[in-house]
Amino acid sequence: MNYKDAGVNIDEGNKLVEMIKPIAKKTLTDNVLEGIGGFAALFEIKNYKNPVIVSSTDGVGTKLKIAFMMDKHDTVGIDLVAMCVNDIIVTGAKPLFFLDYFATGKLKSEVAVEVIKGIAEGCKIAGCALIGGETAELPGFYKEGEYDLAGFCVGIVEKEELIDTKSIKEGDAIIGLASSGIHSNGYSLVRKVFFEKNNFSVKDFIPELGMNLGDALLTPTKIYVKSIEALKELKIKGMAHITGGGFIDNIPRILRKSIAAKINKGSWKIPTIFNLIQRLGDIEEREMYRTFNMGIGMVVIVDPSDVDKALEKLNGIGEKAYVIGEIVESEGGVIL
CATH class of the missing domain: 3.30.1330.10 (PurM-like, N-terminal domain)
Known part of the structure; x- marks a missing residue:
């Protein structure tokens, strides 16, 4: 042997x-x-x-x-x-x-x-x-x-x-960088919704997505290295990678307990895949924001005076970026 x-x-x-x-x-x-x-x-x-x-x-x-x-x-x-x-x-x-x-x-x-x-x-x-x-x-x-x-x-x-998140204060702007899709979190729920609850196959063509379900679910996670490099000349006060825990658990990791992130829903277009998951799975909105990136894969916090420059630099390299909220006085967390 x-x-x-x-x-x-x-x-x-x-x-x-x-x-x-x-x-x-x-x-x-x-x-x-x-x-x-x-x-x-x-x-x-x-x-x-x-x-x-x-x-x-x-x-x-x-x-x-x-x-x-x-x-x-x-x-x-x-x-x-x-x-x-x-x-x-x-x-x-x-x-x-x-x-x-x-x-x-x-x-x-x-x-x-x-x-x-x-x-x-x-x-x-x-x-x-x-x-x-x-x-x-x-x-x-x-x-x-x-x-x-x-x-x-x-x-x-x-x-x-090093990014010093202690400088984040009330009034600072929250810029969201678009995700490429679901990225790499929440797939246990995704599989339960599509394959167990609704009996889809990865080969099924989904008209709303314009592609087969499997191809949509395998869309690679976006890498933001070049996007953040484009902002090097600006003072970035904080950044959050929107992974497992979504908006609800990730953004507070860089905030003091006396401030919160107020997110303005509707300031960006939520990709269709998330609407599909929510509808087919009968999932509450807050649960969606605690599980998925909802179309925003990276959050960057800057002074309001730097917003226009930041958006100009990001748009200049083809990055989709949006002002999605602001920092407010509160007892921490995320306000949707």
């Missing part, structure tokens, strides 16, 4: 590593001293006086179930990168490098390499290097044809350039 008889194919793993190397190489920067294939990756820090290292780790959640149902694996890697880098940039940092963890019951290189292609694409969009990762073949641990993904990103920022 050997390891392969037990369900772990070392040769398949080595084959995947060789397939990954040229994909990852396209993401590397001059700072990478050692990338894929070694025991550890090496990254050189240059041109920083007082650097602060910023880190984030995340996954894609049950959105992966949609990828399995569709047998489409080239976009969930973008989601993985987005979930990590969008958390990093709210501190004022820029992402430097990324590592992934891919685990499955039986390794199929042709599937895994599609996932890695998505991760590499996400890294290119975010301007960070894919410098390493782990592929775990775990017989008996996952259902056949399924896998799990996790990612880890490291960024950097000069200490004096």
